[in-house]
Amino acid sequence: MIKVVLIGSGNVAQHLIQVFLQAKEVALVQAVARNPRPLAALLPMDKITNDYQKITEADVYIIAVSDDAIAEVAVQLPFNNRLVVHTSGSSDISVLQDNNRKGVFYPLQTFTKGKAIDFAKIPICIEAENEIDYQLLEKLGHSISQKVVSITSEQRKSLHVAAVFVCNFVNHMYHMGHEICEKNDIPFEVLHPLIQETAHKIMTLSPEEAQTGPAVRHDSKTIEKHLNFLEDSNDKQLYQLLTQSIQYVKKL
């Protein structure tokens, strides 16, 4: 049984609490939050505290707060030489305090409030300073997910940039499509199957193999038509730069 204390009350914290409560090999012994209210529906009140002095003993302390607050929280922990990890994709392991053993437990997923997540398929990216702590995090990861990956702080930095491209920027492309549909009285649902197929394709093909469309075909007639169609100068610029960027890849 791995005894876990979870610190935080936001999106990631709430999702982790829910999944740890269901994990057989995990005992979620306590949650620590400045504002315990968002956790009241998930845990009995005697398991929640906002007082760092009342923090319970555990095998691992998981700090699931916003990136900026991690260091601030770590410094308040009133103990030494215990395993303390954060859950951030963009923070170095070194933002944690040296008086405790440091680690990272980063579930690579986009968490939306209120939307249930199947943790079993979420890669848990872990990092630790020594083998024993690594093994504990690995076991903890496997208690909620089929996929646990060793990722160094250096790799995690790059992974976070990659995630911005394949998640946030992709979602912005969906927004562009959504907007064009709305302006032209087309239900956005018409594009859903294309969106799903595009996402499924790269499970079996590399993105380069999967690429189609006017840019990769160097179909300048269609590209010009599309640029004329886009009225907003920012949208035009975006279309142009993305087209260039696709053509630049294929030239390499």
Add this chain to the structure above:
Amino acid sequence: MIKVVLIGSGNVAQHLIQVFLQAKEVALVQAVARNPRPLAALLPMDKITNDYQKITEADVYIIAVSDDAIAEVAVQLPFNNRLVVHTSGSSDISVLQDNNRKGVFYPLQTFTKGKAIDFAKIPICIEAENEIDYQLLEKLGHSISQKVVSITSEQRKSLHVAAVFVCNFVNHMYHMGHEICEKNDIPFEVLHPLIQETAHKIMTLSPEEAQTGPAVRHDSKTIEKHLNFLEDSNDKQLYQLLTQSIQYVKKL
């Protein structure tokens, strides 16, 4: 029974032949192709011709060739007043000849050679010049798909631009992520669940509601870190423009 003659031998033509052969309400009476070889595995040779003079009688003639070749094919059809449609997302209905009744039968999907497609979920966007032809195309559409949508040539133009954003440009974002992973020895599979979840999210949330990440949070510290991380000046420019574009949306 709807009698169909299909003209073309490329990707879309092959996929349509396969699905029409399975459709109960459709009789695929003939395929016409300059080069019949790619079709030989799909149809008996006596159902394939490369001679427009030998074209069979049918309820609808579907021209599934590249955009540039549609007009050229339409002009060679040796008959009048029959229903002739093309399958292109970016061509106007008017590229077809006036001596026949015109229409469009556009399956909105990205077709990859050799990758099977479940047509049942592909929206078929149809357009016709009169109600009877429209009804025939609607019936034909429903014989292979659950979703048939009326889309005018004007709407189709905009839909094609939207499709470039949500398919080709999205795929390019996958490429960017893929490249970053490769350079840093991270298996791209680590990003698969994030990619799938991002695509699933917009089935229930609008892209604006679904947006997360440093751009929408105006997290300039992380944005700067990411820009420093990206070495290629084109990649930097792309990251910057996409970030601006996301922030521009939220300001509206």
